Amino acid sequence: MNIITHQLIDNELCGKPVMVENGKSQVEYTTTSRMAADESGLVHGGFIFGLADYAAMLAVNHPNVVLGGADVKFLKPVKAGESVHALASVESVSGKKQMVSVTVSRGEEVVFKGDFACFVLEKHVLG
Known part of the structure; x- marks a missing residue:
């Protein structure tokens, strides 16, 4: 795994990479009580989105990749x-x-799906 993007990500908040290779990645984490939105322990969707976004960035794995947009569905709490x-998985490049x-997924159960439009810029977005 040669990760060349998002190198300062907090793995507790966005997940730990377990595989990064050729347009694919896998990132995992265990949610914490700090992510709960209410007393029932429901994890705020932003943390699930953050995990998915980080996985998308790693699939592209370029120092200047940024998110341009996303079409997502939260399927299960x-x-x-x-x-x-x-x-x-990178599905297309244009x-x-x-x-x-x-x-x-949580085990075999899919909890979220999304399509992320990622852009590789010539220089860093803040540069």
Whole structure:
């Protein structure tokens, strides 16, 4: 795994990469009580989106990749303490734009699906 993007990501908040290779990635984490939105332990969707977004960035794996947009569906709730993993795959490349499909699962159960429009810029977005 030679990761060359998003190198300062907090793995507790966005997940730990377990595979990055040739337009694909897998990222996983165990949700925590800090991610809960209410007393029931419902994990705020932003944390699931963050996991999926990070997996998409790793699938592209370029120092200047940024997210341009996403079409996502939250399919099942996630509770604090549950482990989830994201699988991402680059589906198409057209110039600077790469479309990445991401699925987040809890075990075998899919909880989130998304298509991420990622752009590889000539220089860093803040440069």
